[in-house]
Amino acid sequence: MLKGKAFKFGDNISTDHIVPGRLLHLRSNLAELAKHVFEDIDPKFTERVASGDFVVAGKNFGLGSSREHAPLVIKMSGVSAVLVKSVARIFFRNAINVGLPVLICDTDMIDNGDKLEVNLEAGKISDLTNKAQLSFSKMPEIMLRILDEGGLIPYIKKYKDFTVNPGSD
């Protein structure tokens, strides 16, 4: 069970909002880069975020550049999952590959600061502040298995190859 409070953003949050391109020189220094996550849209984010908290946003989260640094620094900030109405394709794969769950659900029900509980196995989200119950859609089997291993690198270390049968969508 994941527990924390919601940091709510709008639609179309791009990877430039998450880690601006101008900080390119910090990309090989992830600890330093992580201090700037969401800086251009919420300068106090890193000060206020606590371990276990959730990033909650609208549609098309993570659009733009393929930089995997985006989900990485979100994860490093302590965020336990990203809850969105929809997610851009590359960000989705990247997040799962670094072991950050992305849950697709109707985030209109969640307000900034709400206390949430997420049960990944059951596919359930409880908003303890407004007592709403949400469910999220299932991801493809191959992504679930990668997430289960904690990301693509641990997965490959274990299996040495992609082992999921084609067709198991």
Added chain:
Amino acid sequence: MEKTLAEKILSDKSDTEVYAGDIIIVPLDLVFVQDSTGPLTLRQFNESNLNTIHNPERSILFIDHSVPSPARELSNDHMFLRGFAKEKGVVLSDIGEGICHQIVAESFASPGNVIVGADSHTVTGGALGAFATGMGSTDVAIALALGKTWLRVPETIKVVVNGRLAKGVYAKDLILHLIGQIGADGATYKALEFSGETVGMMAMSERLTIANMVVEAGAKVGLFPADSVTQSYLESQGRGKQYIALQPDADATYESTIEINAAQLEPTVSKPHTVDNIALVKELKGTHVAQVFIGTCTNGRLDDLRIAADILKGRRRHPRTRLIVAPASKKVLLAALAEGYIKTLVESGASIVPPGCAACLGVHQGVLGDGEACVSTANRNFKGRMGNPAAFIYLASPATAAATAICGEISAPREFL
């Protein structure tokens, strides 16, 4: 069953009959990274303990984003990439060679290929009939090691374009219009497939501009058929032998069809801060512009520099408007020198910067000041993209950009043609 271009290419490569929705494991013809995503890719590769690169001759490390390096940390990243290339025998494309997507188009991508790159604009290769898509560092690290990846075969949206583009209207206006119409997530996870009489007549440079920007609508790939235009382009690059004809089946299943009448399009721009926030140039009259940037993997090709030079010939940039031009590759720069375009541009007041991404990503060579507006021929105008969240980026065609440089405010090219 009849197939879309995406289904055809992926069936052929994976040696199975696959259709939209199938999850497949597919071998790769080309895998590449660039200097902003590459260091993390290579660290993940090392972390995976897989040790060997599956196909070094078809694995490329491009140093193109921050070139020449503007900062010590980036210089160290570049050293890391060069060292890795040497040790593993993979291809290195170092500073001065140009932007990864341009070089992939010139020298590597061919019809029927499956390509992954650690850069979202890898989709550019779709112009040549290659299933080319961007992925993140870890996916690409594993692709380098295994020579394959997993993919979900995408549903396809067919885009049929008929009619002739009016004078002063270009492929860039068309793709901006399409993204404005379907939205920044209008094609998420989908393939876009282009067809129609206008597409058949389009030069490769125009197809590359369109394919490049499909990711701004969320698409996984933007595919063009491989036809006589593809064949002549490959021949012009000394790769005629790599041509195969590629067309979708007549009765393939499409998720939807979008029809565009090219004759009705007008010069179009994306306004800050999202690509789908489009407007017509004529609606933005009077918008002062501090900087014009012509270049990038979207519009830094020879045809683009020719269009800009033709407009700027014998004219000068407006005194309040800086003009920066970055050829997309060394080949483009050499050809533009030979054709005299560079001389024309310099005489009109342009700063020419070396082949590479230049001002596009906001680390150097044209970072904007607070409150400044820029007209750029790039593909993204997100807040902060050009290095300053307090600046404003408008995306446009090279012709609109050149006309804007002359007038000092957003202007249509027509009167200069």
